[in-house]
Amino acid sequence: MMAASNVLLNTAQVSKILNITLNNVQRLNKEGYLAVNEITDLKNGKMYLYSNKQVDSLIPLIPRIKKHWQQNDDYIHGASKLARQRNKRHQSYQHKLGLKKTFLENIAFLPEYRQKILRSSYFLFHLNHYAKTGNYYLYDLKELVLYAFVQYYHKNNDILQISFTQGNNKTILCPSCKARAKDQNLSYIEYLDNNGGCSKCTKQYNYYSLYEFLIDDCDYYFCFHIPYYSAKKWFKNAGITIVEKTNMQQEGATAFGRTIYESEARAVELVEVINELQYFISEFGIEPLFETYFPM
Numbered sequence: 243m244m245a246a247s248n249v250l251l252n253t254a255q256v257s258k259i260l261n262i263t264l265n266n267v268q269r270l271n272k273e274g275y276l277a278v279n280e281i282t283d284l285k286n287g288k289m290y291l292y293s294n295k296q297v298d299s300l301i302p303l304i305p306r307i308k309k310h311w312q313q314n315d316d317y318i319h320g321a322s323k324l325a326r327q328r329n330k331r332h333q334s335y336q337h338k339l340g341l342k343k344t345f346l347e348n349i350a351f352l353p354e355y356r357q358k359i360l361r362s363s364y365f366l367f368h369l370n371h372y373a374k375t376g377n378y379y380l381y382d383l384k385e386l387v388l389y390a391f392v393q394y395y396h397k398n399n400d401i402l403q404i405s406f407t408q409g410n411n412k413t414i415l416c417p418s419c420k421a422r423a424k425d426q427n428l429s430y431i432e433y434l435d436n437n438g439g440c441s442k443c444t445k446q447y448n449y450y451s452l453y454e455f456l457i458d459d460c461d462y463y464f465c466f467h468i469p470y471y472s473a474k475k476w477f478k479n480a481g482i483t484i485v486e487k488t489n490m491q492q493e494g495a496t497a498f499g500r501t502i503y504e505s506e507a508r509a510v511e512l513v514e515v516i517n518e519l520q521y522f523i524s525e526f527g528i529e530p531l532f533e534t535y536f537p538m
């Protein structure tokens with residue numbers, strides 16, 4: 243591998259290289275150890291990039307920083323309470339690694355086409371978790387994965403069902419309604435609730451409508467949503483009609499006979515999630531979005 247002299251790294255890479263969680267990457271940034279070098283604007287959010295030189299220089303400092311964090315947190319929240327929490331967290335992490343291993347082993351016996359959608363759904367569920375906790379740019383990759391599902395799986399709808407759920411329209415107040423809201427000392431949302439908009443206000447129809455993707459394979463169940471505006475062209479271009487549904491499922495997964503806990507995501511690193519999903523979409527000729535290699 244070429245010696246990387248000035249490479250920019252995303253948070254997934256930084257977290258892997260320093261062996262810390264994404265939250266701790268943010269903590270390094272907040273405490274001044276790590277500066278954002280560049281910001282890439284993606285469709286769904288900003289991606290922060292860091293210089294590999296600075297990241298490399300932190301490697302020897304991390305044990306000391308972690309120790310400092312622990313002392314600090316112990317001081318604030320109580321050492322014995324945190325020791326119990328750490329112990330519990332470690333046990334649950336071990337447990338979750340076990341579940342992950344079992345899941346991946348079990349689906350390995352399924353026909354390839356089922357195996358692939360379940361495997362990518364599993365990693366997409368974790369991507370969703372990472373995206374929801376403030377890394378909105380990751381929704382760009384979610385869109386590509388769901389697009390690949392549409393391309394490959396919509397005809398075999400015994401495993402994938404896509405439905406449409408009508409949501410509210412979004413009203414953007416016109417300047418005179420905004421002025422009236424201000425006069426009445428109301429926020430725009432309060433004003434809309436009380437008065438609605440006028441004919442001059444702009445309406446975005448279906449703004450809060452969603453497509454729901456249900457991947458149901460008897461033993462495993464995943465549910466994902468995507469905004470109407472992000473996906474409508476996929477169906478229009480392919481001439482696919484989507485059934486409308488009135489009640490929406492909660493987004494999530496029951497891969498292990500129950501809903502996956504949020505903390506389960508910690509057993510699955512973001513770098514692995516991105517690698518898996520980008521490999522999956524590459525089989526449909528879709529280019530990767532994020533770097534996941536490690537410059538030496």
Ligand SMILES: [Zn+2]
Nearest residue numbers: 416419440443
């Ligand atoms: Zn108006």
